Amino acid sequence: FLIQSTCPPVNENLMDLLVMVDSVKRASASRITAVIPYFGYARQDRKSHPRDPISAKLVANLLSIAGIDRLLTIDLHSGQIQGFFDVPVDNLSASMILGKYTLEKNLKNPIAVAPDVGGVKKVREFSDFIGTQFVVLNKHRPADNVAEVTDIIGDVKGKTAVMFDDMIDTGGTIVAGAEALLKGGAIEVLACCTHPVLSGNAVEKIAFSSLKELVTTNTIQLEPRKAIPKIRVLSIAPLLGEAIKKIHLGESVSDLFVKSHARR
Missing domain, CATH: 3.40.50.2020 (Rossmann fold)
Structure with a gap:
């Protein structure tokens, strides 16, 4: 391995x-x-x-x-x-790792958020795990690395919005998304992603945004300068370790793909 x-x-x-x-x-x-x-x-x-x-x-x-x-x-x-x-x-999928952390926070009226239509499948897995509904942001890019949210497909009034994506690069989408969700009535906004690419000034954007917290994993090791209080890093070592053990022993890894859990 x-x-x-x-x-x-x-x-x-x-x-x-x-x-x-x-x-x-x-x-x-x-x-x-x-x-x-x-x-x-x-x-x-x-x-x-x-x-x-x-x-x-x-x-x-x-x-x-x-x-x-x-x-x-x-x-x-x-x-x-x-x-x-x-x-x-x-x-x-890191949905279970990020989902368990989200459940442990006991958020008030959580709702999952897809940053765009293309992210619906991944967000559905995440929302199934935490046992809630999801909404979708309608987004377009007027230029490279520039994201604008035009509207929200769904209701977020009085809810804690949790945006979920596989990766965050420049941070433009989650920053614009957080602003749109708060204007739409969300009480606070968090974001979860598997891969923290965080290129350019993404960390600075997040630090000064209305986003309460970004929860990510260590699939990419963050540089010391990117270790800010708003960014929480979870380890994917237990997930990979279990998969490696099962593969080595010739066992099925199917149970590692189970993502639907009732909210507790």
């Missing part, structure tokens, strides 16, 4: 992983499982413009050619990336 997140510096970390795979393959390892908590290049899973590369497929090819027999990852940006591989892919 080779554990390596392909977070920045992405190319360097990816190359390190490929070299490690080649090394253990030449050392006659009987089985090689690449454990990639954060799969870099995941957002380049299709051609958005003519002559764009499909980098997620290229990375899948590189890992397969290097010699992996299985991939274990968490919350791929697009589920279809699993089809880029010719080996088994276990795409675990």
